[in-house]
Amino acid sequence: MWRLIHYCLLLMLAVSVTGCDxxxxxxxxxxxxxxxxxxxxxxxxxxxxxxxxxxIPSVRDRRAEIPKIDISVLEFLSLYGCELQVVVAERNSILGRVMSPLNRLRYNLRFIATAQECLANTDKPALKHSLQQAIEQKQQLLSSVAWNAVWAGEPMAALLSVSKGYYLADTHHVTTLGRLVAGLEKTRAILTQLQSEAIDADLTEMGDIQQQWTFGxxxxxxxxxxxxxxxxxxxxxxxxxxxxxxxxxxxxxxxxxxxxxxxxxxxxxxxxxxxxxxxxxxxxxxxxxxxxxxxxxxxxxxxxxxxxxxxxxxxxxxxxxxxxxxxxxxxxxxxxxxxxxxxxxxxxxxxxxxxx
Incomplete structure (x- = not known):
């Protein structure tokens, strides 16, 4: 009991001294x-x-505008048996309409990949033409979608938030700083891949990286x-x-x-x-x-x-x-x-x- 009291007194003294330093x-x-x-x-x-x-500017001021690409109802129905029909349906669902910017990037990559597969497996000229146009438009907009995935989401706003006090040069900050920088380097590498239209860019780590931004x-x-x-x-x-x-x-x-x-x-x-x-x-x-x-x-x-x-x-x-x-x-x-x-x-x- 006395040992506990002694420990508590020492802790209070340490807090008091720190508070006066x-x-x-x-x-x-x-x-x-x-x-x-x-x-x-x-x-x-x-x-x-x-x-x-x-x-940091509002989402509206830091978001790149993305024109909507529509596939007509008849063309959509003619995609039966093609995975693109599933992809588009998910995008048009209630949850799909409120995708985070990062998930929007994932959707665009998935759209391009599945559209290319459908293009190779269809013999309908009109559908081929529509799919080719959709693929080209999606590829042209990929850079803007990638910008939004990095800058327009809540994780970046949290990372740049000035509501969490000053940077402390302690062991914890130095350790987590290393992880943050590694995540930013990985992000830049992914964006470089996307700029070369590499639709197979691996986004599996991006969720964890942006979670670091949210809490860092x-x-x-x-x-x-x-x-x-x-x-x-x-x-x-x-x-x-x-x-x-x-x-x-x-x-x-x-x-x-x-x-x-x-x-x-x-x-x-x-x-x-x-x-x-x-x-x-x-x-x-x-x-x-x-x-x-x-x-x-x-x-x-x-x-x-x-x-x-x-x-x-x-x-x-x-x-x-x-x-x-x-x-x-x-x-x-x-x-x-x-x-x-x-x-x-x-x-x-x-x-x-x-x-x-």
Whole structure:
């Protein structure tokens, strides 16, 4: 009994300590960094309000339009004994009308395959002509259907949702991140097959992959983190720049107690706490959004107009005004400001103590 009570007290103490640790979460860590930096530099702390994060567009704006292909009733009845009759009937059923985008892609591949079989086994000229037209139209629309299977479904919306907090660089996130990236690579490989009209593309893994998107939320968490970090790094750079515009930190580059305290914040807080998290968010972002960007660019010709600006601002790794290039810019600027400050005292980090 006493052992149980002792365990509960230790657990409560651990929770209490964690709750008071300013470095326990990414946002409080950056707030603490700003506070300590302002204090040690003897400048007023300035903290910019975070801008709302751009949400993924609605289904309507990210969905490619798919024209409907009809087979007349008489032609449909003449398909008796052909599996295509079963396929079309399933599509026109109540459940078939509410197919998920991924199941719609499966249906289209099945339609093409069974229509080709029927075409080879029928001797009716009119039916042959209709089947050939239907196959060609389905093949032409396959890229759009594949786009919707990836971008227009709920799994992608869940993956990019920003309602699940910040990305945590813990063991769980790093492990699940690897599975997410592998799934995105597999998705891109499947889309490459479909672009070459390979109707035998294997979609068996796609259900599991999209289930990972539904429950992963890593992309949205990374967006939360990169947006917050960019703003806070810009705030921190402004504090250092403010200090650089007054008298030098050191006289004739000779260190002093004040400079040593600044150096302590640099090594203990920035290098010890902030930089590892910046590096992990940058690494994870390049892996996840690098793959998402490749997938989107591979389908650029059919990207819906309502999705293009979101792609540029949020997903693109190369757009200079996008969140990822702005993050890189904020890190570079902050590095240069620290270098300029430490140079005043001859305390530039050695090569093994990288600022980047």
């Amino acid at each position: 300013p470095f326990a979460s990414p946002d409080s860590m950056m707030d603490e960094y700003l506070s300590r930096l302002a204090r040690v530099l003897n400048v007023e702390k300035q903290q910019t309000a975070l801008e709302p994060i751009r949400l 939320h890593h992309a949205g968490q990374l967006l939360n983190s990169v947006t917050m970090l960019t703003t806070r790094l810009e705030d921190a750079t402004a504090l250092i720049e403010q200090r650089l515009h007054v008298k030098p930190l050191c006289y004739k580059s000779k260190s002093n107690p004040h400079a040593e305290r600044v150096k302590g914040v640099f090594f203990n807080v920035y290098i010890g706490r902030i930089q590892p998290y910046l590096s992990e968010v940058s690494r994870a972002g390049k892996l996840v959004f690098g793959e998402l960007d490749k997938i989107a660019l591979a389908q650029a010709s059919i990207m819906p107009a309502g999705f293009k600006s979101y792609h540029l601002d949020v997903i693109s790794m190369t757009n200079k005004n996008g969140v990822w290039q702005q993050f890189d810019k904020a890190m570079t600027s902050h590095t240069k400001s620290w270098q300029a400050l430490l140079e005043q005292c001859g305390m530039q980090p050695r090569a093994s103590q990288s600022l980047s």
